[in-house]
Amino acid sequence: MPAAPIAEQIRTRLGECSPAERKVGRVLLANWPASGFETVATLAERAVVSAPTVLRFVGRLGYRGFPDFQAALRTELEERNASPLSLYTAGAAVDPGESDGAPGGVGGAGLLARASTVFTQAVGRTLTGMPPHDVERAIQLLADRKRRITLVGGRFTGLLAQYLGLHLMQLRDDVRLLPDRDVERAAVLGAFGRRDVLVVFDYRRYEPDKVTMAELVQEQGGRVVLFTDTWLSPVAAHAEVVLPSQVGAPSPYDSLVPTLAVTETVIAGILETLGEDGHRHMQRGEDIAKRAGFY
Structure with missing residues (x-):
């Protein structure tokens, strides 16, 4: 199951945090996602906590440090804003090389097998x-x-x-x-x-x-x-x-x-x-x- 969106991770983990860490989480959520790209010092000042508290908060979310947290946020925003065209350009389209031998493109058997796997997993994970x-x-x-x-x-x-x-x-x-x-x-x-x-x-x-x-x-x-x-x-x-x-x-x-x-x-x-x-x-x-x- 793909990881939950970062904002959702923050919301669900607030109850586990110290009072000072909860302040960091609330400041992040109040202006999400722009707040995630502020500096540690700026977030600490806005939350009225210390810089180490900010670092402890992102560590509680499972990130090795603030740069790791921001890198994950950038990746999530890229995925969130993806379009069919950008996904096609990035190579998400079906590769004709995966044909099952039928002439003129992707073979029916291969496509059906792939579709069965993708749809079954997506519906199962969703429900x-x-x-x-x-x-x-x-x-x-x-x-x-x-x-x-x-x-x-x-x-x-x-x-x-x-x-x-x-x-x-x-x-x-x-x-x-x-x-x-x-x-x-x-x-x-x-x-x-x-x-x-x-x-x-x-x-x-x-x-x-x-x-x-x-x-x-x-x-x-x-x-x-x-x-x-x-x-x-x-x-x-x-x-x-x-x-x-x-x-x-x-x-x-x-x-x-x-x-x-x-x-x-x-x-x-x-x-x-x-x-x-x-x-x-x-x-x-x-x-x-x-x-x-x-x-």
Whole structure:
């Protein structure tokens, strides 16, 4: 299992730290990731601790020293900001030399075997590494019929937002996808309140507007459920629930297969939670669709 993002490591280890070390951790998180590139002296001054305390803190995280910590942070940020093009250029694309002998490129048998391994491992690591309390809380929020659900995704993940939204619409009322037109979006964002839940799908090359949406919901007392990758979208700072997925794929494109597995797991939990109420809502929808001749 890949190491957790450094910011997440800091959050989870704060409870093990001395009071002085916790000050360092909080200063780092307050302006992450820029704070990670400050000098030891600057961090110590801002946290009102000694320089050795800063060094003890990064040592507690498992780094040999501050340069080692900063090198790991640079590597993480490079991975976090990677695009399919940069991954392709770096050699992450399928190598035609791995062909199983079929003419004209990569062989089917080799590709299928590689895909089976990559997808199986990615889904397995995602589901076994998912915090159970976050999954439970996501199900609670999305199954709460007193809450209004709004879903939004990105360039590719918008498809998954629609997928989850269409399932929710079959099971309960007050579910909507964030509109595409700016006027409609502004109206929806301006109407967020305490009973609102915003579901965001945001993966690397994160989209700045998703952070703004999450901030608006949080400021107005609503809740945010985030589906993201293991590097964590900046939306995580405003989310009550964060569901991270592996993105390994046999191509330079990040895979959404593990995210789909998490999405369907959440749907299964919502079905169980809603029980007979969900069944009645689904039946009513089927009856209306048949009467209207939709199918």
